Amino acid sequence: MHEQNYKKYFEILELEPDTTFSDVKGSYLHLKKLYSSNSFIFSSLSDALEKEKRKKILGQIEEAYAILSDYYLSEKKQKSQTIKTTVSNEHVPEFDVYNGNALRLTREVLGINLEEVAFFSKIPLQHLENIETERFDLLPPKAYVRIFVRKYAEYLSLNIKKVTDDYMKQYENKK
Amino acid sequence: MKNVKSKVAEIWTVGGGKGGTGKTFLTSQLAKYLALKKKQVILIDSDFGGANLRYFFNIKKQGKSIKDFFTNKEPLENLLSHTDMRNLKIITGDYNAISINSIKYSQKMKFLRHIKELDADYILIDLGGGLNFNTIDVFLLADKMIVITVPEITAIDNLFQFVKNAYFRKLNFLFKNYKLKDTAKDIWEHRKNYGIENIIDLTDYIKTKLDVDSSISREISEFSIFIVLNKLKNPNEINQGFSIKSLCIKYLGIPSIYAGYIGFDENFRKNLSLSDYIPKFNVSTRIQKEILEIAENIINKEQITISTIKNA
Numbered sequence: 001m002h003e004q005n006y007k008k009y010f011e012i013l014e015l016e017p018d019t020t021f022s023d024v025k026g027s028y029l030h031l032k033k034l035y036s037s038n039s040f041i042f043s044s045l046s047d048a049l050e051k052e053k054r055k056k057i058l059g060q061i062e063e064a065y066a067i068l069s070d071y072y073l074s075e076k077k078q079k080s081q082t083i084k085t086t087v088s089n090e091h092v093p094e095f096d097v098y099n100g101n102a103l104r105l106t107r108e109v110l111g112i113n114l115e116e117v118a119f120f121s122k123i124p125l126q127h128l129e130n131i132e133t134e135r136f137d138l139l140p141p142k143a144y145v146r147i148f149v150r151k152y153a154e155y156l157s158l159n160i161k162k163v164t165d166d167y168m169k170q171y172e173n174k175k
Numbered sequence: 176m177k178n179v180k181s182k183v184a185e186i187w188t189v190g191g192g193k194g195g196t197g198k199t200f201l202t203s204q205l206a207k208y209l210a211l212k213k214k215q216v217i218l219i220d221s222d223f224g225g226a227n228l229r230y231f232f233n234i235k236k237q238g239k240s241i242k243d244f245f246t247n248k249e250p251l252e253n254l255l256s257h258t259d260m261r262n263l264k265i266i267t268g269d270y271n272a273i274s275i276n277s278i279k280y281s282q283k284m285k286f287l288r289h290i291k292e293l294d295a296d297y298i299l300i301d302l303g304g305g306l307n308f309n310t311i312d313v314f315l316l317a318d319k320m321i322v323i324t325v326p327e328i329t330a331i332d333n334l335f336q337f338v339k340n341a342y343f344r345k346l347n348f349l350f351k352n353y354k355l356k357d358t359a360k361d362i363w364e365h366r367k368n369y370g371i372e373n374i375i376d377l378t379d380y381i382k383t384k385l386d387v388d389s390s391i392s393r394e395i396s397e398f399s400i401f402i403v404l405n406k407l408k409n410p411n412e413i414n415q416g417f418s419i420k421s422l423c424i425k426y427l428g429i430p431s432i433y434a435g436y437i438g439f440d441e442n443f444r445k446n447l448s449l450s451d452y453i454p455k456f457n458v459s460t461r462i463q464k465e466i467l468e469i470a471e472n473i474i475n476k477e478q479i480t481i482s483t484i485k486n487a
């Protein structure tokens with residue numbers, strides 16, 4: 001691709017041109033939500049509420065996302081084989097079985113890093129790492145693991161029961 | 176200046192309009208972090224209304240302060256207080272001695288000039304709240320202008336006003352420097368006549384319609400800010416930084432970088448002495464990681480993105 005041609009679209013999404021698709025997606029969703037909302041933040045800027053201007057911005061955001069996602073999808077098709085093809089509206093993949101890898105992939109598609117999960121879920125970072133890499137030997141007793149996985153699934157807005165059941169089944173088997 | 180300077184310092188200023196958002200805290204932590212990276216750092220308390228930077232470093236009041244510059248004409252380099260880090264020095268403030276409105280224009284210009292002449296790798300300046308133009312002028316001195324806010328409408332509103340005012344002030348300086356007869360404010364006030372609706376239009380107009388030197392449009396384009404969000408209590412609030420950034424870009428037309436955020440930390444209250452709060456910057460606590468991220472982003476002009484901080 002010619003960097004130059006795409007630069008403008010990255011700019012509209014307020015990103016650097018060398019960014020990842022998950023940033024493009026994340027930024028698109030955020031901006032779309034922001035400019036279609038009546039966020040309190042707009043009340044600060046006098047000309048910010050103009051409908052026309054917002055409509056124009058929303059149009060540009062849609063266009064930029066459409067063009068950039070085409071680019072990323074064609075470039076990165078091969079990489080996403082591990083992900084089941086049923087992609088929901090939000091492009092969050094669904095897995096048949098939730099193991100450590102599935103959790104990691106979901107997190108990455110959502111564009112969240114582990115530190116953030118640790119920060120807000122109060123699960124120690126190294127436990128999260130061990131959950132994702134299935135280092136069961138390094139994890140605390142079972143009851144704790146269940147709580148951690150539960151919280152983690154909740155943070156990722158996944159089906160809590162399915163994720164915990166799946167994960168704990170593997171934990172029992174392999175331990 | 177008598178001594179020849181060995182380097183040109185990079186100046187960082189921290190402002191944002193509202194008091195209590197963490198300007199002084201952030202400035203002090205950024206300074207400590209840079210000093211730990213073995214840089215020579217000078218920290219200046221330029222909050223004339225509420226100088227309190229010294230509390231973050233346990234510096235007693237007896238020493239010299241910025242007041243000696245304004246009242247006794249002492250050179251700034253005579254006013255440096257030592258801290259427990261060898262390469263971090265502070266010029267403390269003194270809110271009893273000077274009122275921000277009483278500073279004369281010539282004094283201010285001299286102050287700004289002398290800051291630039293200090294010998295250091297980095298000069299960090301802590302500012303007071305409010306939109307006072309003396310505060311804004313010090314803010315504009317920076318190579319890296321940083322604004323900090325908390326996720327509350329009043330503080331965010333103050334931030335927008337602050338950035339907008341700083342931008343207009345900068346335009347006025349440029350107009351004066353380039354000897355343009357109108358001021359940016361004149362154009363803005365009669366914007367209907369010029370077909371200008373918002374600040375982005377104004378900037379375009381100046382860059383393209385006014386017969387200006389290309390250096391003026393370059394200087395305008397170089398005006399950019401770093402945004403930091405402080406005292407977050409909830410993960411959703413991280414996103415407000417992206418919203419603030421977006422409005423700065425799309426409504427004010429100002430290139431903006433969301434440099435990072437700091438979670439609310441209960442431990443603040445428990446520590447009576449602020450200087451004990453983070454005595455050594457070993458990267459272990461959450462807040463220290465957050466400061467590190469912010470500092471590195473400012474150094475490298477990088478931003479956090481929605482997939483928050485790069486994957487660890």
Ligand SMILES: Nc1ncnc2c1ncn2[C@@H]1O[C@H](COP(=O)(O)OP(=O)(O)O)[C@@H](O)[C@H]1O
Nearest residue numbers: 194195196197198199200406437438439440443
């Ligand atoms: N992340 C934080 N969590 C909790 N308290 C904070 C945080 N950042 C700053 N504070 C506290 O908020 C108060 C105001 O901070 P300060 O840096 O003095 O703000 P400003 O200089 O903008 O007026 C101080 O008591 C400080 O200790």
Ligand SMILES: [Mg+2]
Nearest residue numbers: 198199222302
């Ligand atoms: Mg302060």
